[in-house]
Amino acid sequence: MTKSLSQLKVDAAAIAANTRWFADRTAGGLLAVVKADAFGHGDVVRTVTRAGATWLGVATLDEAFRVRAVDANTPLICWLTSPSDDFDAAVRQRIDVAVPSAAHLHALAAAGRRAGVAARVHLHIDVGMGRDGTPVGEWSPLCSIARHHERTGAVDVVGIMGHLSSADLPGSPQTRIEGMVFANALRTAVRRGLRPRVRHLAATAAIITGAAKGHNLARIGAGLYGIDPSNTSDVLMPALELTTRVVHAHGARAHTGVGYGHDYVTAGPTRLALLPLGYADGLPRSAAGRAEVLIRGRRRPLVGRFSMDMVVVDTGTDSVQPGEPVTVFGTGDDGAPTVTEWARWAGTIPHEIVTGIGTRVTRVPNVDVPSATERPAPVPHREKVAHGSLA
Ligand SMILES: *Cc1c(COP(=O)(O)O)cnc(C)c1O
Numbered sequence: 009m010t011k012s013l014s015q016l017k018v019d020a021a022a023i024a025a026n027t028r029w030f031a032d033r034t035a036g037g038l039l040a041v042v043k044a045d046a047f048g049h050g051d052v053v054r055t056v057t058r059a060g061a062t063w064l065g066v067a068t069l070d071e072a073f074r075v076r077a078v079d080a081n082t083p084l085i086c087w088l089t090s091p092s093d094d095f096d097a098a099v100r101q102r103i104d105v106a107v108p109s110a111a112h113l114h115a116l117a118a119a120g121r122r123a124g125v126a127a128r129v130h131l132h133i134d135v136g137m138g139r140d141g142t143p144v145g146e147w148s149p150l151c152s153i154a155r156h157h158e159r160t161g162a163v164d165v166v167g168i169m170g171h172l173s174s175a176d177l178p179g180s181p182q183t184r185i186e187g188m189v190f191a192n193a194l195r196t197a198v199r200r201g202l203r204p205r206v207r208h209l210a211a212t213a214a215i216i217t218g219a220a221k222g223h224n225l226a227r228i229g230a231g232l233y234g235i236d237p238s239n240t241s242d243v244l245m246p247a248l249e250l251t252t253r254v255v256h257a258h259g260a261r262a263h264t265g266v267g268y269g270h271d272y273v274t275a276g277p278t279r280l281a282l283l284p285l286g287y288a289d290g291l292p293r294s295a296a297g298r299a300e301v302l303i304r305g306r307r308r309p310l311v312g313r314f315s316m317d318m319v320v321v322d323t324g325t326d327s328v329q330p331g332e333p334v335t336v337f338g339t340g341d342d343g344a345p346t347v348t349e350w351a352r353w354a355g356t357i358p359h360e361i362v363t364g365i366g367t368r369v370t371r372v373p374n375v376d377v378p379s380a381t382e383r384p385a386p387v388p389h390r391e392k393v394a395h396g397s398l399a
Pocket residue numbers: 041043087171211212213227228229230231237
């Protein structure tokens with residue numbers, strides 16, 4: 009197979025540095041969220057565990073199986089399952105499962121009984137997201153059922169989790185309310201006889217803005233990949249660079265219509281270059297009319313509608329030739345657009361840009377990772393246990 013002209017370079021050193029930044033700011037453990045192919049960054053498991061992550065987290069059980077295949081030991085949780093999922097395999101592979109309902113709990117307990125090993129679960133309280141997790145009104149009975157199954161040895165309630173809806177808004181009263189809901193849920197769990205070792209509520213924004221209290225494990229996704237949902241910090245390092253090459257270029261007369269519908273018409277004589285990337289590769293159509301790329305050290309506009317497979321650059325007076333390198337986005341150090349700019353152009357968030365890069369783009373992990381001797385000692389693969397009382 010030939011390598012695509014379009015490449016997504018993944019900077020493992022940046023991800024390691026971001027991981028260490030969060031590890032330094034989380035009193036308890038750091039759970040690295042590697043869902044959605046690590047937010048489009050590929051396999052980062054070794055990078056983040058060596059840089060201080062003590063837990064791993066994903067959305068689906070299938071994702072968890074893939075992580076287990078490359079990391080047999082680090083505590084691993086998934087939080088988006090159906091009661092009909094293969095919990096037998098989850099128990100066998102020591103994958104923790106978040107529990108949003110009694111139906112999940114019963115299914116996990118049944119799997120634990122069949123295996124003769126307690127299913128490791130985290131009870132998930134909906135603190136105010138209004139999305140996943142157990143509604144507050146059903147929390148107390150869920151804790152009682154969990155305690156019952158724990159007594160029989162079918163489940164082990166390893167943790168309690170919640171997820172904040174508004175932590176990206178510093179000082180949000182909603183976050184204070186959701187923090188209180190979480191604290192109440194913990195008290196209820198303890199009253200029902202549960203002794204969860206980990207309590208996790210905070211994600212990237214809550215750690216950056218200091219919004220969450222009372223937890224001893226932080227689930228960090230976006231921040232590991234250089235994204236700050238709160239836009240309040242500038243210490244995180246972007247880890248992706250998307251490059252391609254001009255495949256075709258030609259002079260164009262004034263008043264030349266470009267692409268479907270001729271949304272763009274050249275004002276004067278100019279030069280148009282064709283790039284082999286389109287919306288199927290993750291360039292959002294909604295960014296047309298604003299988006300730019302870097303060619304020969306200069307920003308140049310993408311013009312006309314984005315097609316599925318290609319876009320057109322107006323290179324002006326530069327006599328750009330086929331084969332010339334183009335940076336679509338990068339760290340911004342060289343003047344190239346950043347993922348944050350792309351998100352603004354498309355009216356979305358950086359998460360959607362990084363998770364949307366298509367499979368035709370070749371992933372290139374960078375080999376410029378600090379050697380083992382430059383790194384802190386690897387973190388032992390064991391569960392971080394809570395300190396202090398839950399009450
Ligand atoms: C995706 C996700 C996270 C990670 O959030 P970030 O803002 O990316 O750090 C944490 N918890 C849950 C439940 C998630 O779905």
